[in-house]
Amino acid sequence: MSEVDGPQDDAAGGADAASEAATVVDPRRLHEAARIAEALVFASAGPVPEAYIADRLPAGVDVGHVMRQLKALYAGRGVNLVQVADHWAFRTAPDLSFVVRSDEGEVRKLSRAALEVLSIIAYHQPVTRAEIEDIRGVQTSKGTLDVLLEAGWVRFRGRRRTPGRPVTFGTTKDFLDHFGLEELRDLPGLEELKGAGLLSGRIPSNFQIPLPIGEEELADDEDPITQMDLEELGLLTPGGKEDE
Amino acid sequence: MSEVDGPQDDAAGGADAASEAATVVDPRRLHEAARIAEALVFASAGPVPEAYIADRLPAGVDVGHVMRQLKALYAGRGVNLVQVADHWAFRTAPDLSFVVRSDEGEVRKLSRAALEVLSIIAYHQPVTRAEIEDIRGVQTSKGTLDVLLEAGWVRFRGRRRTPGRPVTFGTTKDFLDHFGLEELRDLPGLEELKGAGLLSGRIPSNFQIPLPIGEEELADDEDPITQMDLEELGLLTPGGKEDE
């Protein structure tokens, strides 16, 4: 509780502290001032003008003194209080920037198209690309499926036993994990989507939402994907030579 | 420099600290771990998973210990370290809201119905829509659940293992974060409500309604109403046959 008052004496040089201590009325008040300054700088989207902080401190407290004290307090910490012209901001300690700099790259929002394709695959699996396009009413760009495959949420399930033997898509275990589902059957059905207000009442009476089948078993008209299939699809470069 | 190591002894209860101190190899390392944890949590606006922090600490450091220590360190400050489920976040101290509060930062307004549904979900989770409606005695209007889902406070949790497998609802981490709850057990009055049997669907056996004496007795000029009278009056459909 007394961190702010504690290191007061060794804060920002002794002479400074000594000369300012005279103006300070009450250590409690000083502590409160430090708390306010801390919260203001923390919550602000940009560096905070010192004058802005001063306006909000209890009367009779010297803002310069409070800020220098806080700066000293944070000096050895993971986060430092830094002064930029007459503004104040919190910054990660320079030697720790490696931890904060996100190593795995930025998290991107899934595009609308990708969300649509993903949801179709989730509900309608096993589903072929042609079927996805039929449901969406637009062509699906290769990039969209690639994004989902890359995210690890969608996989090749097998091949449909129909002319052309189209590949079928399904979701993965990671998909369930990410969306907090225990099993595919936990996906809400028609009544539940309606009940939750996601589907309005204006839908045709023959409108249906499929009950997704379990992820492991293949459907009756599905063949498993073989190594050869994958190579044929150009999806399995590791075995090929082009990658070298 | 020594703020982190300093108040170590009084952090999170003496016994705890003592037992953990044995596992800690080097105070320097511990200090470094605290700095890293601090930087990671400080840098993020949302709660940071404890596991994420653990991954980035020096080997052999107990993340729980580090976090509890940091939490104690920040307890009296303008910015507090708070736990949200198994995540950590820095938040300004609530008592400073009068200074920090900005005019633009409006929190989401909820209708009374939405608020009621939110509380029912929070206290009764996992709960189905039918159960929510049973408690409120009215149908849930379309927009209500939708608003809560969109706000990210409520989620589809799973399905009840009963006929029809109805979807169950629950609250999210964002819900805890928004209402300043560490975990669901911190919901106000949860224990009392549980004790009173108000959170189970079943009526507790000790829930009795003493009937006021006097109302049951008939006046001198009254005859008791018979089953037949009631049927005649059309008041007694449940026992009747018309219902079939």
Next chain:
Amino acid sequence: MYGSRFKPQKTDASDAAPMEELWQDDRDRGLHEEGLVVDIAGFEGPLDLLLHLARTQKVDLSRISVLALVEQYLAFIERARQIRIELAADYLVMAAWLAYLKSRLLIPRQPKDDGPTGEEMAATLAFRLKRLEAMRDAATRLVNRNRLGRDFFARGAPEHIPTHRRSAFDASLYDLLSAYASLRQRHAITQVTIEKRTVWSLADAREILHRLMGEVEEWTALDHFLLRYLTEPSERRTAMASAFAATLEMVREGQLEIRQEGVFQPIYLRRGAPARPGGQREEQGVDDHV
């Protein structure tokens, strides 16, 4: 005073008027019709109304007089009926149930009756009221807690958003479901309009030609013939194409005669002589041009 102990959830419920204000208004206004309509709307269903009535007994909910409560409710409904207010069905269902409950409470239990006793039913009702009230109190306490973005704040200038390593993409289940629902919904509706898109089928065209047959004693241009059907420019193409195809079919059957002077000249029709199977030579000429 009515509901003096009742705490309306004013805090965050900007859209719901505190109910006892409405109720008091009603008492002031007497039997003002519009007023009472508003009152009913002010209650969220029969349970809400019952809870409000129970509140007027000013005792702990587990000690209310259920019988008195039933009377109050039935009286309320009766009054609403007298001034011809349309009551929602669930209010009436509740009234019927309460009337039944009342009878169970008043009549001595029949020997072969194995339904719930009046006391059990009353306990159920009281339990439901108490539970609803408890949830309302909880809602009030919840909404009055310190809230993120109002009473306490997150870092204003975040530097990174940590995630689990696995997914480089962010999406919630809500995102997923709302994308799916709106896609399916959009498609369900557009599908209907696609179905209704005006394409003249061959059968349609043929039927129209049949109907008009009586009018074509003389050579008449096909365009002129179809004029009344070509109000929509977008339909022109399909109408012409289908009508022409139907014409050819009818010529083959000998029901029509058809001729055209040259390429891109108007096509003329007239009723064919039934006795001339095979039709005219012009038919072939037309085929060549098209």
